[in-house]
Amino acid sequence: xxxxxxxxxxxxxxxxxxxxxxxxxxxxxxxxxxxxxxxxxxxxxxxxxxxxxxxxxxxxxxxxxxxxxxxxxxxxxxxxxxxxxxxxxxxxxxxxxxxxxxxxxxxxxxxxxxxxxxxxxxxxxxxxxxxxxxxxxxxxxxxxxxxxxxxxxxxxxxxxxxxxxxxxxxxxxxxxxxxxxxxxxxxxxxxxxxxxxxxxxxxxxxxxxxxxxxxxxxxxxxxxxxxxxxxxxxxxxxxxxxxxxxxxxxxxxxxxxxxxxxxxxxxxxxxxxxxxxxxxxxxxxxxxxxxxxxxxxxxxxxxxxxxxxxxxxxxxxxxxxxxxxxxxxxxxxxxxxxxxxxxxxxxxxxxxxxxxxxxxxxxxxxxxxxxxxxxxxxxxxxxxxxxxxxxxxxxxxxxxxxxxxxxxxxxxxxxxxxxxxxxxxxxxxxxxxxxxxxxxx
Ligand code: ASP
Numbered sequence: 001x002x003x004x005x006x007x008x009x010x011x012x013x014x015x016x017x018x019x020x021x022x023x024x025x026x027x028x029x030x031x032x033x034x035x036x037x038x039x040x041x042x043x044x045x046x047x048x049x050x051x052x053x054x055x056x057x058x059x060x061x062x063x064x065x066x067x068x069x070x071x072x073x074x075x076x077x078x079x080x081x082x083x084x085x086x087x088x089x090x091x092x093x094x095x096x097x098x099x100x101x102x103x104x105x106x107x108x109x110x111x112x113x114x115x116x117x118x119x120x121x122x123x124x125x126x127x128x129x130x131x132x133x134x135x136x137x138x139x140x141x142x143x144x145x146x147x148x149x150x151x152x153x154x155x156x157x158x159x160x161x162x163x164x165x166x167x168x169x170x171x172x173x174x175x176x177x178x179x180x181x182x183x184x185x186x187x188x189x190x191x192x193x194x195x196x197x198x199x200x201x202x203x204x205x206x207x208x209x210x211x212x213x214x215x216x217x218x219x220x221x222x223x224x225x226x227x228x229x230x231x232x233x234x235x236x237x238x239x240x241x242x243x244x245x246x247x248x249x250x251x252x253x254x255x256x257x258x259x260x261x262x263x264x265x266x267x268x269x270x271x272x273x274x275x276x277x278x279x280x281x282x283x284x285x286x287x288x289x290x291x292x293x294x295x296x297x298x299x300x301x302x303x304x305x306x307x308x309x310x311x312x313x314x315x316x317x318x319x320x321x322x323x324x325x326x327x328x329x330x331x332x333x334x335x336x337x338x339x340x341x342x343x344x345x346x347x348x349x350x351x352x353x354x355x356x357x358x359x360x361x362x363x364x365x366x367x368x369x370x371x372x373x374x375x376x377x378x379x380x381x382x383x384x385x386x387x388x389x390x391x392x393x394x395x396x397x398x399x400x401x402x403x404x405x406x407x408x409x410x411x412x413x414x415x416x417x418x419x420x421x422x423x424x425x426x427x428x429x430x431x432x433x434x435x436x437x438x439x440x441x
Pocket of ligand 1: 117
């Protein structure tokens with residue numbers, strides 16, 4: 001990638017106050033490669049303040065429930081007036097409010113109303129910077145299936161942006177042929193930035209937000225854990241499974257195969273280099289195989305025992321079917337000679353426990369079904385996890401020395417992780433033991 005174009009997404013914190021907006025402007029001007037700016041709706045200014053996106057959700061719900069919404073609309077107006085005054089520009093906020101109200105009455109719906117947070121903020125910001133404003137509804141399109149129409153979007157965005165050295169684009173929404181404006185999921189301005197990055201073949205996509213550092217283990221468990229400075233898209237997928245989410249999974253999907261790196265920066269700490277996400281680890285990553293140890297508590301292991309189980313066919317299909325019908329995902333499974341075990345998340349399982357056990361009994365006629373409680377899954381994430389020599393020895397020595405009983409082991413076939421199951425009570429001790437053995441240099 002040598003396009004020298006940086007697409008920068010600024011999250012709601014960047015537009016929360018005049019100070020933050022000034023900071024954002026300085027960041028943009030400090031690198032001339034920052035050409036395309038993706039804007040979020042203003043964030044909260046103080047602890048009890050409601051961020052613009054949430055205000056607009058409330059506005060639409062009040063309107064549809066025939067409740068009084070005038071106060072909320074006034075709050076929205078005041079926030080934008082405050083921003084425009086602070087910037088010293090003559091932007092007509094009242095004209096935007098008239099439009100919003102009109103379209104609320106026309107029943108344009110929730111997505112349209114909520115999208116106005118980013119739309120108006122981006123228009124104001126574009127005017128302040130003196131850069132063109134490009135409405136996301138003109139370059140990002142959803143197909144009939146509700147997903148982004150990649151082909152149409154990439155070519156429309158590339159066509160519009162190729163003639164512009166700079167542009168300000170509102171995040172979080174696009175156009176849908178069936179419903180007009182359509183929102184991405186919450187935090188979806190990141191998806192907009194990924195889409196734009198692909199369309200213009202950017203050399204870097206940045207995300208500036210209030211995200212604190214990404215640690216290689218939970219700081220509540222491990223004292224001063226190392227900060228993850230480099231992570232691959234593949235590793236990030238594993239981490240999001242364990243609840244560590246830096247951005248929406250769609251972003252990984254959009255970016256992983258084309259090699260555009262993402263850099264996560266903290267708007268409150270601009271001197272910090274942040275964390276880079278790339279397809280391959282760069283040489284400067286200079287880290288052990290392991291990137292991170294993360295886990296979750298409260299799983300159930302369901303063990304189905306039956307003599308000759310290994311000779312029967314279709315057991316997996318029957319068992320998975322029973323869970324799927326009840327919308328419970330089987331996170332992992334282990335199959336032995338006379339035992340088939342499923343790992344599921346609680347509390348979903350406990351809510352339907354009796355009917356699931358009955359269905360398993362009816363379908364398989366096992367000798368015994370046992371439910372093991374209070375189990376945790378801990379994943380050790382890092383490229384090379386399955387192929388680098390000595391990983392298992394290090395891992396299990398550390399666990400044995402800490403006196404921890406392991407209930408399950410799974411080595412991901414993608415060479416990116418090893419998952420172990422331990423009792424909830426051993427969760428912290430396992431994370432600490434693994435951290436010392438696998439991450440600490
Ligand atoms: N403003 C939207 C949200 O609060 C989208 C974003 O910030 O990316 O979720």
